Amino acid sequence: MAHTVFTTRIYEADSPFFEGDLESLIVPTSDGEYGIQARHRNLVIAIVPGLLKYRLPGETEMRIASVSEGMVRIEDGDVLILVNTAERPEEIDAERARARAEEAKEIMLQKRSMQEYYQAEATLRRAMIRLKLSNSVND
Numbered sequence: 001m002a003h004t005v006f007t008t009r010i011y012e013a014d015s016p017f018f019e020g021d022l023e024s025l026i027v028p029t030s031d032g033e034y035g036i037q038a039r040h041r042n043l044v045i046a047i048v049p050g051l052l053k054y055r056l057p058g059e060t061e062m063r064i065a066s067v068s069e070g071m072v073r074i075e076d077g078d079v080l081i082l083v084n085t086a087e088r089p090e091e092i093d094a095e096r097a098r099a100r101a102e103e104a105k106e107i108m109l110q111k112r113s114m115q116e117y118y119q120a121e122a123t124l125r126r127a128m129i130r131l132k133l134s135n136s137v138n139d
Helices: 094-109 114-138
Strands: 006-011 016-022 024-029 032-037 043-047 050-055 063-067 070-075 078-083
Touching: 016 050, 024 043, 050 114, 063 114, 094 114
Parallel strands: 006 078
Antiparallel strands: 006 016, 024 032, 024 050, 043 070, 050 063, 070 078
């Protein structure tokens, strides 16, 4: 069993999100989803807002969390993930996510600076991911 699992620590900006062994992990990157399993080579990758998927030892179903930007470091079989925020489906406030999406859409339509536009675009993307995850739990 020691060769099929790897130690993973996932930290949000203000607290630990997960610490323990996993059988597999999929992180969102700018190039798409990136899979990690035991004995993965050493690597550092940027994480973009999206869905983080992970499987605990002995389970068949993947667990899912919404994550913001961050990074993953794989070193000698250990995985460290640092993100600003991570949320399990049951922790997501769907109404708040809808409100954030609407605010972001409004900012994007107001033709403000490019920086504000890109920030609003990122906020919209994160809100849509959170809504998708929240809806998957309520279906």
